[in-house]
Amino acid sequence: MRTAYYAQMAELNTLLARLCELSGTAMERSTAALLSADLAVAEQVISDHEHIQRMSGVAEERAFGLLARQAPVAGDLRSIVTTFQVVADIERMGALALHVAKVARRRHPMHALPPEVEGYFADMGALAVAMAGNAAAALTSQNVDDARRLQVDDDAMDALHEHLFTVLSDRTWDHGIGAGVDVTLLGRYYERFADHAVLIGHRVVFQATGHPPDRSIESPTQFLPG
């Protein structure tokens, strides 16, 4: 019984890892669409989003199945409940990638990003994709160190986000308020994407150790221009 449970739990975590990678792929494409004002790539992310949602539903059903059939207790019970939270995190990461794609589509054929912030978004995009990959690796390995490493990436994301606002609040910004609104929201989407990857890391630590995840989720800096 327990052996079957652990095998099915590992299978479920593998499915979650694949889903997490899909959200990373979505963010990779969204970032490419944003940086090159590529409508076709933006449209692809938008239409692929349904697939992430459908697979999330499948993952949830498997978790329900495990819960119902295996009737786990104590720590195992908590692990399964955690998987529902991981599904929610991944869905949110997919939704945030979708938002980025929608901004790229809305501004097409114009570029949503003024040239001086493109580098920040290239870096934030690469970091977000890496974090989705690291969260996926942590889900598969159930390795606490893999999970904890996400925090270091998140600090880098926060630093990029902070620098972005420095550029935005610079007096020489001459792209108008419309571009400012876009850049503000886009920056927030990447930052939140990273937060959810970190949360997945916390949840893996919880699954592996029984130590409850930190409830103060959001990146502490929450920087806004002075």
Added chain:
Amino acid sequence: MRTAYYAQMAELNTLLARLCELSGTAMERSTAALLSADLAVAEQVISDHEHIQRMSGVAEERAFGLLARQAPVAGDLRSIVTTFQVVADIERMGALALHVAKVARRRHPMHALPPEVEGYFADMGALAVAMAGNAAAALTSQNVDDARRLQVDDDAMDALHEHLFTVLSDRTWDHGIGAGVDVTLLGRYYERFADHAVLIGHRVVFQATGHPPDRSIESPTQFLPG
């Protein structure tokens, strides 16, 4: 056994309703702090946030207890899993109220809001508080109509949010990019607060009917200027 389960489930929903009201109170105070640049009120929201987090932990523990002791099946099992999601929504609502309070604190003694958008935030704040109250009522009553009514409020929130961006993207905006960033993020906080209240409504519908909640959570408009 089932009677005990239903009684404990009703108790848990009552606790969740109280928590939901607390998040509404936090948003009410944050909005007041924002509109009147009141540092003391902002500080109160910030220090009260820990209480919401602690109570969320208590609610989660009760849900685990129910799951472990009552070993519910089928629909009852799904209902309990839903309560973990409701806790997460309420925590997020509390965190969004906290963000608003932090903006008010950061800008003090200045006002974060230019005069021409104050009315929008007064209205969005009142609507957010009403929605937290309606979500709490739906949790207690388990009434599907109460839950569905939240969608109407959310449409009103989206309309306010859209108008806000119209003001923001107006050529006569002369408050600089810094105020533009604040207003953009603040608008997003209220919109997301409302989204989570709507999600709680969806979850109550799911608990009451077994009909799965809509996976396309976010408000469809996602309006951005121009």
